Amino acid sequence: MTVPLDVRNDIRSMDAGGTPRAEIARRLHLSRNTVAKYADMEDLSPEPPLPEERPHPALEKHAAWVDAVLEADLGAPRKQRHTAKRLFDRLVDERGYEGSYSTVQRHVREWKLARAAGAGDGYLELEWAPGTAQADYGNFEAVVAGEGLRLKLLVVCLPHSNARYAVAGMSQRAECMCSGLASVFAWVGRAPRELVLDNATEAGRRVRGEVTESQLFSLFRAHYRMGSRYCNPYSGNEKGSVENAVGFIRRNLLVPVPRVGSVAELNALLREGCERLNASSRARDGRPTAEALREDLAAMLALPSAPFDAVRWVRCRADKRGYVTVDGREYCAGPAWHSRELLVGVRADTVEVLADRGRRVALLPRAFGDGPAVRNPLSLVPALVARPRAFGESVIRRDMPDGLVRAVDSLDAAGRRRVLRAIERASGPSGFGAACEAALEVIEGGRLPDDATVDVLARRIASGALGEEGGADLAVYDGFLRGGEEHARR
Known part of the structure; x- marks a missing residue:
């Protein structure tokens, strides 16, 4: 019999006051046993409201067999283990079970919960020392120069201050990763003492529990004098800060799908956005990120004097x-x-x-x-200088202005060699496009291009001086160059 709390208090109060227990029972309309139970109770502390165990007689004689099957399943592939439904079917077919499916289902759930209670599958909260960084990759899409691309987002997070930095790239190969990390370190102005990554990156691969770093990343670490640590890519708490940062940056800076002229322009937008997010975010202890970042920077390493060539x-x-x-x-x-x-x-x-x-x-x-x-069209020129008649079928034609192609086609072998050699020599300081434009200008001016004329004009084209008001007076160059040629002949 369950007695209300106020009645229990009355029993104990009257008993403490010396009222006979028979009198207490008569006044409160209770049995003497009930009065004795609550009067003699030593501890009235509240007990946990646990549900009462309900007997399951139909399953009791099969429970040990079910537990043994579940235990044996731990060594089987995950997708080939018994479900509660499969156990129920086997119990009925093989052992004559007459109970309900829900009873089997409940027993399996309780067995798994009891086993998982001490397995340590939950996440431990980790405290990150200043100067430690985490790095990870994410995927995203962008329209670059009118073309839809699937790009990689390299995110570096300083978990102590919650500062986040991101750069976009075409790949996560070792050279791309090292180049991206170097640009982030230059952005921050310091290098981390330790970099935490997972073995899903190109920095290192885990085989049978052992991580082997790529040679390029090992050189990169040695260059910056920093340590590295690899964690399980499926254990989010080991580098949870950066995994959260990947999603946060993607949602806040890459939605809607960005449309840019180049990856460099995209990275400029990412840098501006990260600076804005860092200015408004807070560290785990509630301080502004900018305040905690000073502690991160003080614990980080100075950058080496020479840049790292990620090749x-x-x-x-x-x-x-x-x-x-x-x-x-x-x-x-x-x-x-x-x-x-x-x-x-x-x-x-x-x-x-x-x-x-x-x-x-x-x-x-x-x-x-x-x-x-x-x-690069320029790489084809030396072979064409040696064999100028091959110009008619060379793929270099598609990289040159149509007017220049027609002019070179009209020349003999010696003339083609002269024009191509002039373009080759002018391309070094000015670029192939400017050299071709300069050669075409000279031809349209009624002269056969030579090394000096094409070089001088190509330099002006490359510097933008040709587009200034008034244009370029080629007659001045012709006079100067003719004088130089006459002087050379004398």
Whole structure:
């Protein structure tokens, strides 16, 4: 019998006052046993309101078998373990079980909860020392120069102050990651004492519990004198700050889908946005991020005097056309280097091709994914100077102004060689486009291009001086250059 609390108080008060228990029972209309129970009770502290255990006689004789099956399942693949429904079916078919499915379902749930209670699957709150950084990648989309691209978002977070920094890139290969981290360190003005990553990045790979760092990232760490630590990519609490920061930055700075002219412009927008977010955010202890960031910066390392060149060197043999293949993409070194072994330096934005003892053969933009071969028209010029008659079928024609192509087609072999050599020499300081424009200007002026004229005019075109009011007076250059030629003949 459950007695209300006020009646219990009456029993104990009357008993403490010396009222006989028989009298208490008569006055309160209770049995003498009930009065004795509450009068003699030593502890009236509230007990937890636990549900009463309900017997399940139909399952009791099968409970040990069910527990054994569940225990054996722990060694089976996750997707091939018994569900409560499968256990119920086996109990009925193999053991003659006559109870309900809900009873089996409840028993399985309680078994799993009891086993998980001490398994340590929950997250521990971690405290991050000043000067420690976390890094991670996220995916996002952007329209760059009118083209929809799937890009990588590298986020670096300082969990002590909750400061967040982000840069966009085309890939998370080791050279791209090191280049992105270097730009963040330059942005912050310091390098972290320890960088926490997961083994899903190109920095290191975990095989059978052991992490092996990539050679490039190990050199990068040594350059900045910082330590590294790798955590389980599926344990969010080990680097939860940066995982939250990836989503936070993506939601706040990359929605709606950004439309920019270049990745550099996108990174400028990300930098401005991160500075704005950091100015309004707070650290875990409630202080403004800017205040806690001073402690982070004081504990971080000074940047080295020399910048780190995040380059991955690969040896490649050029094919018969002078093309090398790196990461599944073709790059043109030039016909003059066909069938030669070349050294290729792969950076985040460029691919550099070296021959002999470090002589640069070509410097090309980095390309990602599938697509056409990447080439620099200038790399084709030396072979055309040697074989000017091949100009008629050369792919360089598509990179030159139509008027210049028609003019070169009309020349004999010696004339083609002279024009192409002038373009080659002027391209070094001024660029291939400016050199071609200069050669076309000279031809339209009624002269055959020569090295000096094309070089002088190309420099003006490259500097923008040709577009100034009044234009360029080529007659002045003609007179000067004619005088130089006459002086050379004397």
